[in-house]
Each structure stands twice: as C-alpha cells, then as structure tokens.
Amino acid sequence: MxxxxxxxxxxxxxxxxxxxxxxxxxxxxxxxxxxxxxxxxxxxxxxxxxxxxxxxxxxxxxxxxxxxxxxxxxxxxxxxxxxxxxxxxxAASKVAPIDRLSIVFTLILAAIFLKEKVTLGIAAGCVLIVVGSILIVKA
Known part of the structure; x- marks a missing residue:
C-alpha cells in the first residue's frame, strides 16, 4: 500500500x-x-x-x-x-480542527530539526490550514 x-x-x-x-x-x-x-x-x-x-x-x-x-x-x-x-x-467539530494544527507545527519542526525544505506552496498551505481552523472554530 x-x-x-x-x-x-x-x-x-x-x-x-x-x-x-x-x-x-x-x-x-x-x-x-x-x-x-x-x-x-x-x-x-x-x-x-x-x-x-x-x-x-x-x-x-x-x-x-x-x-x-x-x-x-x-x-x-x-x-x-x-x-x-x-x-x-x-464539540468534536471544534476540537478536531485545532488538533489538526499539528500539521503546521510538524512542518515548522521538520524544517528546523530535519532540515526539510519549506516551499512557497507549503507556507501557503500552512496559512490556509490556520485560516481554515479559525473559520471552523468561529462558525
């Protein structure tokens, strides 16, 4: 798989x-x-x-x-x-999007500790995840 x-x-x-x-x-x-x-x-x-x-x-x-x-x-x-x-x-619908901010934290930590490359697309994706999480929580 x-x-x-x-x-x-x-x-x-x-x-x-x-x-x-x-x-x-x-x-x-x-x-x-x-x-x-x-x-x-x-x-x-x-x-x-x-x-x-x-x-x-x-x-x-x-x-x-x-x-x-x-x-x-x-x-x-x-x-x-x-x-x-x-x-x-x-509510689970509020907690889950906040928990999924782990994606953003992981990308930042991977760049710092694992020297993984952060492209413009990755940075933009992180911003969208943060904005999406805020929108879901505020809804």
Missing amino acids: SWLIYGLLSALFASFVAILGKVGIKGIDSNVATAVRAVVMAGATLLFITCNGTIGQVRDITWKPMMFIVLSGLAGAASWMFYFGALQQA
Whole structure:
C-alpha cells in the first residue's frame, strides 16, 4: 500500500477517534478514558505485530532509536491527554480542527530539526490550514 493510502486511512480512523471518544467520555474523567484507550491500543498493536510475524524485531531496536520511539510515545500520550480533555469541554467539530494544527507545527519542526525544505506552496498551505481552523472554530 502506498503512503497516500496509509495517510488517508489514518485520517479516516482519526476522525472516528474524535467521534467515538466524544461519545465515550461522557461522565468519565478524560484521563481515565485516555488510559483505557492506550491499553487497548497497546494490545491491538501487539496483536498486529504478533500476527504479521514482526514482534521479534522489538529486541533488535538499539538504544538511540528506542529513545526516540519512547519520546515519541510520551509526546503521543501527552497529545491524547490534552485531546480527550479538550473533547470533554468542547464539540468534536471544534476540537478536531485545532488538533489538526499539528500539521503546521510538524512542518515548522521538520524544517528546523530535519532540515526539510519549506516551499512557497507549503507556507501557503500552512496559512490556509490556520485560516481554515479559525473559520471552523468561529462558525
């Protein structure tokens, strides 16, 4: 499967996270809901790598990649704690566009730390994402 199909499927399932999460956190502490979700995600991903035969590769990860994977996991956990907290306080249709500003932050951080090129088109796209998020939230 190509990166584009993976990306579109990621976006589709991310939209289900917002909708199902919003329904699921009614009357439940958002941090507790996030913890339960994390356990389910860990179990599902372990099952997936077991079924596709790649679970043995976990022991082959050296310390430096592991450090960055762990830091990425911590950043993801923080993201989801804040995301579910926001969902508990606001409509999913308001929270999701703000959360998707991560695209803009990612492009900026990729330019700074990964030395990825920022073209005029990328800059214009970022501006449109920000403006679009504002328009959706203000609607």
